[in-house]
Amino acid sequence: MIVDDLVRTPAAVAEAERWTAHNYHPLPVVISSAAGAWVTDIDGKRYLDCLAGYSALNFGHRHPALIAAAHAQLDRLTLTSRAFVHDQFAAFCRALAELCGKDLVLPMNTGAEAVETAIKVARKWGYRVKGVPHDKATIVVAEGNFHGRTTTIVSFSTDPDARADFGPYTPGFKVVPYGDLAALEAAIDETTVAVLLEPIQGEQGVIVPPEGYLPGVRALCTENRVLFVADEIQSGLGRTGTTFACDHEGVVPDMYVLGKALGGGIVPVSAVAADQDVLGVLRPGEHGSTFGGNPLACAVATEVVGLLKTGEFQRRSAELGARLHADLGALVGHGLLAVRGRGLWAGIDIDPALMTGRAACERLAERGVLAKDTHGSTIRLAPPLVVEPAELDWAVEQLAAIL
Secondary structure (H helix, E strand, C coil), rough: CHHHHHHHHHHHHHHHHHCCCCCCCCCCCCEEEEEEEEEEEEECEEECCCCCCHCCCCCCCCCCCHHHHHHHHCCCCCCCCCCCCCCCCCHHHHHHHHCCCCCCEEEECCCCCCCCCHHHHHHHHHHHCCCCCCCEEEEEECCCCCCCCCCHHHHCCCHHHHHHCCCCCCCEEEECCCCCCHHHHCCCCCCCCEEEEECEECCCCCCCCCCCCCHHHHHHHHHHEEEECCCCCCCCCCCCCCCCCCHHHCCCCEEEEEEEHHHCCCCCCCCECCCCCHHCCCCCCCCCCCCCCCCHHHHHHHHHHHHHHCHHHHHHHHHHHHHHHHHHCCCCCEEEEHHHHHHHEEEEEEECCCCCCCHHHHHHHHCCCEEEEEEEEEEECCCCCCCCCCHHHHHHHHHHHHH
């Protein structure tokens, strides 16, 4: 409940800044309720959410089936820890493994935690299965990557804001240009245990790799006995018009790293999925998480997988995404320099002579559309997959108006 002196937005924003470390620079919008693709602030103004929690809200705010699953589980059991087995665990793990086409699943909580899990598993696989000398394992990553902000992960970030002043950095990573197969091939040697990539780079501005790049990565990994680890935390679970972004080029990685939408916008849920010969290297005590795979998380995430099994949300993303990209494409040369993306996910470059991305997002918010800038004059658009066609058209109209 909001206390009386925070009823208006400026006071609420000031109070948040007074008591919070400034690790984010949020827009001056204070949300108090939401449903579907819309949110309402504490002043009663409604906004079309075109960020969707960086893809955590693929199914919109408070999807009825997900809320029902959460309510039902809250009345029964919320946490046991992995010291015991609860009655929702096997159903979730089986459902997600089948969705991914893999043997095993390891549930965690946040996306960064899932990436850390993938790194540990890849290294252990390298020592136990591939035979890499102890403490010599290397993982190849791409420039412009965003896999989280833990100390290990920022060690191989190329974003100065994410990396600067957090050293000393964790060794064991090689960075190559994104989309460059020749550079990737040159970086792989006998110590390489994995190639960790986003099939579409979200934080960098929804960067889609050149056609043939992902199949080329798959071929290089197979040829050199290296694990292909696909970070589908933002791109997966229907966002790009397919279940996984890798599906667009028929590529199956050795390990999926999932998060965000897996929790249905209700609880943090993440996971890695791989076959027995990869995830099977872990033994009790070697990796864990108190809240990973808890009953509430499993109940919600099982329902999420059920929604994806129908294919409805993948189809909506593909169809509405085509509409969105066509409308945005018409603005290129009229304030936009470029449009990228797949499905209901777009990175748009605003002419910096007009305004920064931050300024554009502030002006969009004034007109009732929520989006987020990244890297100067680039904006990411990722509306919930439940958005209606007319709502999508209206959002593009607001963008055209500010341009």
